Amino acid sequence: MPGEKVVASKIALTYKDEIRDFLASLPLNTPAPLLVGLLATSDPAAESYANWTKKAFEEDGLRYEVRKIEEQHVEEALAQCNDDPNVHGIIVYYPIFGLTPSYSGSSHDDYLRDSVSVQKDVEGLTFTYRTSLYKNIRYLNSNPNSKCVLPCTALSCVKILEHCGVYAKSPGVHNRLQGKTCTIINRSEIVGRPLAAMLANDGATVYSCDVDSIYKFEAGGLRRCDEGTTVKSVVEISDVVVTGVPVKSYKLPTEWIKENTVVINVASFKNVDADELLKIDGVKYVPMVGKVTVKMLERNLCRLYKQYHMDRKG
Numbered sequence: 001m002p003g004e005k006v007v008a009s010k011i012a013l014t015y016k017d018e019i020r021d022f023l024a025s026l027p028l029n030t031p032a033p034l035l036v037g038l039l040a041t042s043d044p045a046a047e048s049y050a051n052w053t054k055k056a057f058e059e060d061g062l063r064y065e066v067r068k069i070e071e072q073h074v075e076e077a078l079a080q081c082n083d084d085p086n087v088h089g090i091i092v093y094y095p096i097f098g099l100t101p102s103y104s105g106s107s108h109d110d111y112l113r114d115s116v117s118v119q120k121d122v123e124g125l126t127f128t129y130r131t132s133l134y135k136n137i138r139y140l141n142s143n144p145n146s147k148c149v150l151p152c153t154a155l156s157c158v159k160i161l162e163h164c165g166v167y168a169k170s171p172g173v174h175n176r177l178q179g180k181t182c183t184i185i186n187r188s189e190i191v192g193r194p195l196a197a198m199l200a201n202d203g204a205t206v207y208s209c210d211v212d213s214i215y216k217f218e219a220g221g222l223r224r225c226d227e228g229t230t231v232k233s234v235v236e237i238s239d240v241v242v243t244g245v246p247v248k249s250y251k252l253p254t255e256w257i258k259e260n261t262v263v264i265n266v267a268s269f270k271n272v273d274a275d276e277l278l279k280i281d282g283v284k285y286v287p288m289v290g291k292v293t294v295k296m297l298e299r300n301l302c303r304l305y306k307q308y309h310m311d312r313k314g
């Protein structure tokens with residue numbers, strides 16, 4: 001059976017319905033949850049992502065407002081959003097200070113990331129949520145009404161894998177990927193590292209590749225692989241391969257991919273030759289994840305609204 005292309009927009013529809021049902025459950029005349037985007041970077045990609053997010057939010061009946069500010073006012077604007085009961089979620093577009101090729105720049109961006117209130121962190125990137133993820137803690141303070149927020153792009157890959165039938169349907173929450181091997185070619189803090197931890201928390205063996213090293217993530221820990229382990233050797237044994245290499249020239253050799261593998265391309269460039277890939281029996285290929293990612297952003301906003309803002313007026 002030849003390979004199959006799986007379109008993210010189709011998977012996104014499930015979550016569109018879930019968001020519509022949530023909004024319909026709110027008391028009459030309640031304003032929809034509001035996400036504020038703080039845009040202080042000159043990166044045109046950030047502005048187009050903000051515009052795209054606004055369009056998707058409006059289509060789904062959620063509110064999104066972008067605030068353009070000078071970089072020296074970001075901290076103040078962030079504090080205002082944290083304190084404003086009418087704001088239910090905050091997204092800050094990075095890099096801001098990290099554009100300067102210095103350690104202090106990216107560390108200032110990290111400081112901003114950690115300054116977002118956990119009650120408004122739709123991206124799940126504050127220290128509290130990151131620590132919970134890496135320690136496999138699913139609820140804040142063991143409170144079943146305070147589910148931890150997960151990073152949207154990584155979460156979109158998990159939902160795509162569920163859709164593609166990689167997750168076992170029922171057993172215990174923590175091991176539905178038991179026996180699966182995954183390779184993720186990207187170990188950024190936004191995409192690859194959280195995704196590796198999430199898949200390992202669900203029972204998979206995960207190989208996390210970046211430009212100069214390969215780590216093996218398993219439930220309970222990670223370790224650096226020895227020199228003999230290559231991207232080829234881990235892709236060849238993988239049931240799932242996720243590519244997130246942000247360069248046009250990168251192409252994953254399709255002859256490394258075994259039959260029935262699910263391949264997800266997260267990068268904005270096509271890291272895999274789709275025509276060659278789809279010749280492999282049973283392969284499922286997801287060329288883009290953006291449509292599901294934005295639904296995860298909306299879902300995170302609704303979750304935060306439900307957990308922390310429902311009883312407040314505004």
Ligand code: NAD
Nearest residue numbers: 153186187188191209210211244246266267268289290293
């Ligand atoms: P990044 O630059 O922070 O990280 C890139 C990662 O890829 C690093 O771990 C790096 O070591 C690794 N890498 C680079 N070249 C490699 C190579 N030849 N072999 C192995 N690993 C290599 O980028 P990012 O923020 O993680 O984004 C990655 C891509 O994903 C970009 O194209 C971005 O546009 C896209 N992205 C998409 C979404 C979405 O939801 N659609 C969200 C975030 C990022």
